[in-house]
Amino acid sequence: MIRVLKTVLTFPRHNCGIPGCSPSKSVRKVLCRNVNSCTEQKFDVIVVGGGHAGTEAACASARMGARTLLLTHKISTIGEMSCNPSFGGIGKGHLMMEVDALDGVCGRICDKTGIHYRMLNRPKGPAVWGPRAQIDRTLYKTEIQREVQNSPNLTVMAGAVEDFILGQCHNPDLDTMKQRCSGVILESGEKVYGESVVLTTGTFLRGMIQIGLEEFPAGRMGDQPAIGLAKSLEDAGFTIARLKTGTPPRLDKRSIDFSKTVEHAPDDPPLPFSYLNTEVWIKPEDQLPCHMTHTNEEVEKIVMETIHLNRHVQQEVKGPRYCPSIESKVLMFKGRRHQIWLEPEGLDSEVIYPQGISCTMPEEHQLRLMRAIPGLEKAAIVKPGYGVEYDFMDPRQLKPTLETIKIQNLFFAGQINGTTGYEEAAAQGIIAGINAAAKVQGKPPFIVDRTEGYIGVLIDDLITQGTNEPYRMFTSRSEFRLYLRPDNADKRLTAKGYDIGCVSPTRYNHTLQQYKEVEEAIDKLKSTVKYMQQWNKLLQLPMSSNPKPYSAFQLLAVPGNTVEKIAMAMPEIFKDLHLNRQLCHKVFAEGLYAQELEEQMSQIEELQKEEQLLLPENIDYLRLNEISMEIRIKLDDARPASIAAASRIPGVTPLALLKLLQFVKRALNKPQSAGTLPLESI
Amino acid sequence: MANYCMSRYRIFRNLLHTGSVLDSISARCTTRLCLELRPRLELPCQRAVHTQGGDTIFALSSGQGKCGVAVIRVSGPQAKESIHQMCSFRRFPAPKSTQLRRIRDTDTKEPIDRGLVIWFPSPKSFTGEDCVEFQVHGGPAVIAAMVTSLGKLPSYRHAEPGEFTKRAFMNGKLDLTEVEGLGDLIHAETEVQRKQALRQMEGDLGKLYTDWRNRAMKAVANVEAFIDFSESDTLEEDLLCEVTAEVDRLWTEITTHLSDHRRGERLREGVHVVIVGRPNVGKSSLLNSLCQRPAAIVSPIPGTTRDIVETALNVGGYPVLLSDTAGLRETEDFIEKEGVFRALQRAKQADIKVLVIEATEFVHLLQTDSIDDIMINHLKDIGLVSRLQQNTVSPVNVQTVTKDGDLQDDANFISNVGELIVVLNKCDLISDVDLAFIEDIVQKKGCLSVCHLSCTSGHGMEEFLKVLQRRLAHVCGNPLAGSPSLTQARYRFHLEKCQGHLENYKKYMELGDVVLAAQSLRKVLFDIGKITGRITTEDILDIIFKDFCVGK
Secondary structure (H helix, E strand, C coil), X not given: CHHHHHHHHCCCCCCCCCCCCCCHHHHHHHHHHHHHHCCCEEEEEEEECCCHHHHHHHHXXXXXCCCEEEEECCHHHCCCCCCCCEEECCCHHHHHHHHHHCCCCHHHHHHHHEEEEEEECHHHCHHHCEEEEEECHHHHHHHHHHHHHHCCCEEEEXXXXXXXXXXXXXXXXXXCCXXXXXXXXXXXXXXXXXXXXXXXXXXXXXXXXXXXXXXXXXXXXXXXXXXXXXXXXXXXXXXXXXXXXXXXXXXXXXXXXXXXXXXXXXXXXXXXXXXXXXXXXXXXXXXXXXXXXXXXXXXXXXXXHHHHHCHHHHCCCECCCCCCCHHHHHHHCCCCCCEEEEEECCCCCCEEEEECCCCCCCHHHHHHHHHCCCCCCCCCEEECCEEEEEEEECHHHECCCCEECCEECEEECCHHHCECCHHHHHHHHHHHHHHHHHHHHCXXXXXXXXXXXXXXXXXXXXXXXXXXXXXXXXXXXXXXXXXXXXXXXXXXXHHHHHHHCCCCHHHHHHHHHHHHHHHHHHHHHHHCEEEHHHHHHHHCCCCCCCCCEEEHHHHCCCCCCCHHHHHHHCHHHHCCHHHCHHHHHHHHHHHHCHHHHHHHHHHHHHHHHHHCCECCCCCCHHHCCCCCHHHHHHHHHHCCCEHHHHHCCCCCCHHHHHHHHHHHHHHHHCCHHHHHHHXXXX | CHHHHHHHHHXXXXXXXHCCCHXXXXXXXXXXXXXXXXXXXXXXXXXXXXXXXXXXXXXXXXXXXXXXXXXXXXXXXXXXXHHHHHCCCCCCCCCCCEEEEEEECCCCCCEEXXXXXXEEXXXXXXXXXXXXXXXXXXXXXXXXXXXXXXXXXXXXXXXXXXXXXXXXXXXXXCCHHHHHHHHHHHHHHHHHHHHHHHHHHCCHHHHHHHHHHHHHHHHHHHHHHHHHHCCCCCCCCCHHHHHHHHHHHHHXXXXXXXXXXXXXXXXXXXXXXXXXXXXXXXXXXHHHHHHCCCCCCCCCCXXXXXXXXXXXXXXXXXEEEEEECCCCCCCCCHHHHHXXXXXXXXXXXXXXXEEEEEHHHHHHHHCCCCHHHHHHHHHHHCCHHHHHHCCCCCHHHHCCCCCCCCHHHHHHHHHCHHHEEEEEECHHXXXXXXXXXXXXXXXXXXXXXXXXXXXXXCCCHHHHHHHHXXXXXXXXXXXXXXXXXXXXXXXXXXXXXHHHHHHHHHHHHHHCCHHHHHHHHHHHHHHHHHHHCCXXXXXXXHHHHHHCCCCC
């Protein structure tokens, strides 16, 4: 069987670009059936779940060259966008760019499936630009499935996972690691073996859907929850808590009176997500608009009237403070007007997604609520809104690689770790996928730290602080916002990803080449020095009496100046630099923030020094008697990877840090002879 | 070089991850620990010469108290600058040579003092960075002038507690035994700093700083909300105008505060020694005998002292602020209740606590209990142990505080002898046999400072003064102890930074770059956080989510 698999999997990557054309598809299907019937199949990496974390993890692992199996309830729901029909945003867009820099899939697919592209925060500067797009749900799913099907090394199989195959852990990284995961057991009792397992079950663990007072088990509307798996995780000793989230009712486009709403036009030209693309698939004029309306007093009244019929709202489970349901909005911010965005779900779709009004009241009241809103007086509901409550794992049980501290070779990624959002899920997915494969291949762990990317901020926050609401990314979470920009994620991460093997040589060379050009352009700008008076004349700037000479690079910090403008004014030096939009933008961002960046870089260096003071993973914090019990428990919960991470845990004092350092040093000092031996042999 | 280290370090990590090398070694866990640490510890050594960039730090590194010479240490990439700016040389001094020079203010060039200047170029210095040592006369005025003057140099700042040692550690300058010893130092420094912060935070100054902190947090939250949410959510339109107005107000207030030369601020120089105990055990008598004048009213009625009586003393050259407090007991009297609350507050901030117990009672208890049990029970009884753990704010709450200090903490508390001197008063009332018995037990229990004396007869007073002096020496051996002026200098430094950041905020807002402006405001928070305690992202997000309904 393995031989059969290999022959099939060495199929050349098919990419003719015509939707629906996939010659290997039929072969795949046969293959899947074969796997189904063949028990005791062995893989390098098994990814459970086909959402945004799952697909990203499976593709990353496959790119690393690991034989990967993507296991999901239904093959037809791989790449399903369960909630809003959009990708990106401020902070979230940053994450997507980083996923793309690591050769991830979501950015590239969004460039092929978006129907309304918009760069948020454009006037505020390149550090906080938020690439965002409305995505055609159906197209996205099709494209993702095609990508998955066409990935070499990747096999897809339908099945519900009930339990893990656990064995004894022979070389634990941690004292807490008693067991090692070596595969999964399906509902049918079949066993599938894999060296590493990545769990990306989203909201499916003991998922409960709530509408009004009604409540029933489901992972997503129309899909079965994973109950057996949740039980298995509980039995394995993981700390589990519950979170909730919600989704709005979907409306029929034909029933909406758009004349009463404000139209929001997309960007022209639309900018792509992926660093590999210079443009997106759709013509600027073919993009669809979004519309905006708002709530009013009537909406508030209906919400208050139906609170007693609303199980979701009455419960104490934590929901997100960001993106709250309309019920929470009304309860917390009475008497305000809230925006509602009417977003298209697809090019040919007649469904409209009313963003900002997720609700869980009984369906008939949802209709009343909708019809109170300007423009929606005659609205018809296609699918009612609902709330979902689900289990998540306390993310402090994870290492920075997203491997669990309790079970070796088991990784968690996505909503299972208490996050919300497609982008947050994708970011974790790619890290878990890379590390699951790296572990099997004997490669070093792949860790993005806080100074390298928003992915690092996300994972570090999760694993050291935990979370008590669905975690979402904002740019305010990053200390190094001027450096961690959407324009330079490739500079920060692509080479690192290439080193571990998850980035293709093509992309790596593309990035190298591009940054060579960036450096050249910056050098040229820096060496072009003129007096301010000359610049004023040349660029037609308002006159100023500044007598100092300035380089063209310094000039970029002056409002109104762009690389394009300077390049066009001096074609003899810069030739046709202004034609390369991407390049100009990268150079511009460097110039704009140059002064502050210098300071930020020295802070980054400082922090990285502290991050290098790693703490051994097997410290028994509870036995460190010199530290107060309260702090010991905090340290034990978070299991920080370094002194720097320990210092970020709220409540950990400098004294405790020092004691920790001392303890580690003392332990080092004791068995010196044993320790130096392998050291010398390197 | 750095890359070399990194790659070497990664090799170790790889090995550890796969565990391939280690499996054959029997003592696996400990070996792994060694392996993991060794490259990390080597890493900084290799980089010793490379710690350029970063601030240059300075601090007084000699002890407090009346001393002839004070040593001020400067370390960092710009250390050389201090010599250039403060002394004049025909030829720059040779490394490690001692030069007597007139030392001048960096700005006004007015002479501060004549003193010794020593130049230690990197890497052969205490921290491994470029270092300069100034040895000047030990008076507070000279030290203050030196510190202020150094603070005016660009990229100079006052060292955080333990920062010299941290840098030395990072540069591989400390061997293992030295790092062991370092703990005590930083412990002392952080403890002292915490107490000093408490002292400063009490009263108007504290209120002022906290108010600035809260307003700066709010301003940051508004700007951050504007960056992250203004495109998709309805925020107030004049949000940024409000922030700019607030920044203006903050700037004006901080500027006024900095320019009033700390008028109206009461500097409490000296080591804080607080006398505590049950009512009528002779606390006020002790205070009076120590200062040799009837500073506090003494009467046989329990609860005579209600408020705190302070007096400044000079004990063996160390400046001391001695406080007598109300007797600790449960009471219904509102005024006395407040007195007890204040006594406990004061005890919490003290550098040294003198616990007065009646000798007769002590002898009585010794017949049944061990000395440790007596102490723990007594401390619990008067509320010193459990209440010290709490941040009680209101006198009303004091009575309802649960005594939940667990045994572990009690033991820590007692064993921390540096903090506590036990005085058995009225030993003229017990027999010589009992006295000998106490002496015997106390001697066996060497670690705990127990003195017996009689305020009426004066017996044992000298012995007590000796013990107190030893404790003072211990506390003052610490460079940061008992010196509010140094803390003040640090506050001043950070407030001046804030001033600059606020100006930058306005500059960037005028240029229309909200991200750079936000960066300046974040720096304001960082510097205020250095005074009032760290401010986390979560604090900011809390404000955002409370004030704005965000999420489209």
